[in-house]
Amino acid sequence: MTLTLENVEVTIQAAPILRGVSFELGNGERLGLVGRNGAGKTTVMRTITGLANLAGGRVSWNGEDISQMPPRERARLGFGYMPEDRRLVPDLTVEENMLLPAWANSDIDGDTGLAFVYDLMPELTQMAARKALLLSGGQQKMVALGRALIAGRRVLLLDEPFEGVAPALAKRISEVITSLRGEGLSVLIAQSELSHSLDLLQRECVIERGEIIKVNVIDAKPAAQA
Ligand SMILES: Nc1ncnc2c1ncn2[C@@H]1O[C@H](COP(=O)(O)OP(=O)(O)OP(=O)(O)O)[C@@H](O)[C@H]1O
Numbered sequence: 262m263t264l265t266l267e268n269v270e271v272t273i274q275a276a277p278i279l280r281g282v283s284f285e286l287g288n289g290e291r292l293g294l295v296g297r298n299g300a301g302k303t304t305v306m307r308t309i310t311g312l313a314n315l316a317g318g319r320v321s322w323n324g325e326d327i328s329q330m331p332p333r334e335r336a337r338l339g340f341g342y343m344p345e346d347r348r349l350v351p352d353l354t355v356e357e358n359m360l361l362p363a364w365a366n367s368d369i370d371g372d373t374g375l376a377f378v379y380d381l382m383p384e385l386t387q388m389a390a391r392k393a394l395l396l397s398g399g400q401q402k403m404v405a406l407g408r409a410l411i412a413g414r415r416v417l418l419l420d421e422p423f424e425g426v427a428p429a430l431a432k433r434i435s436e437v438i439t440s441l442r443g444e445g446l447s448v449l450i451a452q453s454e455l456s457h458s459l460d461l462l463q464r465e466c467v468i469e470r471g472e473i474i475k476v477n478v479i480d481a482k483p484a485a486q487a
Contacts, residue, residue, distance in 0.1 A: 262288040262323060264309065264416055264447060270317035271304055271471075278304050280471040281318070286416065286447045291438070293465030293479075294451045301471040302451035303345060306418045309449070310342045311335050337368040341413015345420040345451075347405040351394035355385060358393050359408045366412070374411035382407055382437055399430035406434060417441070417448045424453075435461055 264286040271279040279301050286292050294302050307313035309320060311332035319328045322338060341362075349358045359378060363371030379386045385407050393401060402422060409417055419438070423431045438448060439461055450462065467475045 262415060262445065262447065265321045265324075266305075266308070266318070267321070268318035269305075269308055269315060269320065271301075271308055271313050272316040273304075273313075277316075278471050279308065282308075282468075282471070282473055283318075284466050284473060284476065286449055289442065289445050289447060290464070291442075291448045291450065291462050293462040294449055294468060295465050296453065296468035298453060300468045302453075302468060303420055304471075305468070306342060306344075306420055306449070306451060309335075309416070309418055310340060333366050333368075336362060336366050336412045339413060339415030340418070341409035341411065341416070342418045343402075343405045343409035343420060343422060345424065347401045349393040349396075349401055349404060349408075352392060354390050354392055355396070355404050355407075356389040358404055359385075359411055362408060362412045369412050371411060374414075377414075378407040378410050381410070381440065384433075397427075397430075399426040402426055402434060403430070403437075406437065413446070414444070415446060417446055418451075419448065420451045421453070422450060 267283050269279050269282040270277065282305060294305060296302055304313055308315065311330060315328050319326050321327060327335065359375060360371045363369040363374060382403060385403060388396065388400065393404065396404065406422065409419065422434055426434065441448065462479050464479060465477050466473045467477070
């Protein structure tokens, strides 16, 4: 189960936004995508989900070219996306927000997904009936992570999952992502800085002005003592 980007080019309003982006996300790998604001991280994620059109290059999944595959079919393959701005519907409950991908796409099994998410993040069970508008920003990120996991059982794309989140909740989100290790789920985490996830990642791609300028392998470190 490998996701491969080869020489991906994305152009928005005639401006080159991604320029020859190539990398591989291996089975069960946790890969960082690190770069300043505007470097192109969100565009990489949108390219993988099918929300951004390719001007060149290709995206493949286990060797199959999926460059032209529509987003809903990629969700069926098990791709889940947590956008930077969370995009929760304020008047819907936590549970309803998490079920949105399954409501929008009958190929996604919402009940199985919910059971998996509640098992992984029991704290979401307690807030299941609360409206999203009553949650803190960090709690909303947890819900957005839960929602991404409803579809994202193979590839999980997390855009700035720690941004604006208080340290205790950031640690919890990091723990949840780490606990996915045994699930054969590949995770791509976009960040403008690495601070929360050094223990979490195996490699990081550094992106600058739409180009991957280097790939760092992160040494395995013992987990920090609480
Ligand atoms: N719809 C759009 N219209 C015009 N320009 C866009 C659009 N989407 C992205 N861009 C431009 O593409 C570049 C890359 O944006 P992108 O959102 O991918 O970067 P990023 O690394 O995720 O940064 P941030 O963390 O600030 O979102 C930026 O210069 C941005 O202004």
